[in-house]
Amino acid sequence: MNRRTLLMTGGWLGAAVFAVLVGLGAITVIGDGLTAPETRPLSAAEVADELARQLAVSPSASVGTGDRPPSAPASAAAVTRTFPTRAGTVVARCAGTRPEVVSMSPRQGFELHEQDRGPQDDDAEGEFRGRHDGDDRIKFEIVCRGGVPALIED
Structure with a gap:
């Protein structure tokens, strides 16, 4: 392969990697806004906190x-x-x-x-x-x- 083909191939691969990284970064930044908080499952710690709060409110x-x-x-x-x-x-x-x-x-x-x-x-x-x-x-x-x-x- 000649030098020019290697540079073009490297350029395309670099652009593809850059595009994927930009897409992943964008999803990370806006991902929290894609789902409402009430639709995401609660973690075990959040469940325990909610149960403790409920018991404290009405023992x-x-x-x-x-x-x-x-x-x-x-x-x-x-x-x-x-x-x-x-x-x-x-x-x-x-x-x-x-x-x-x-x-x-x-x-x-x-x-x-x-x-x-x-x-x-x-x-x-x-x-x-x-x-x-x-x-x-x-x-x-x-x-x-x-x-x-x-x-x-x-």
Whole structure:
């Protein structure tokens, strides 16, 4: 090969490497803006921090059964409760009289169909539906009774 061919080949390879590096740099710089923070998975440390924060906010939170709330909340802070249903688990809280669905986790064979998270002025609601049978569904509402969330199945 002659000197000119080697220079052209080297130039093309250099340009290709430079273009790849510029592209990777651009992705690194703008990559955080491509996905919203609420769509990225939480790390184990972030999950532990959130759980610790939830427990600090409502140390008296308990597993609920149906729409029977405990007598009165221990403090004016938001009270969080977990409600197991036939189709999945619902975690809800009340900040005063405003209900909010914190999370919904469907059981195997069900999927999350709709979720009106809140906080709402009257109620927050959601629905689980069977994956194979769309008629198999559990609809529910979260209401606040005395500052404590209660689940009402439709």
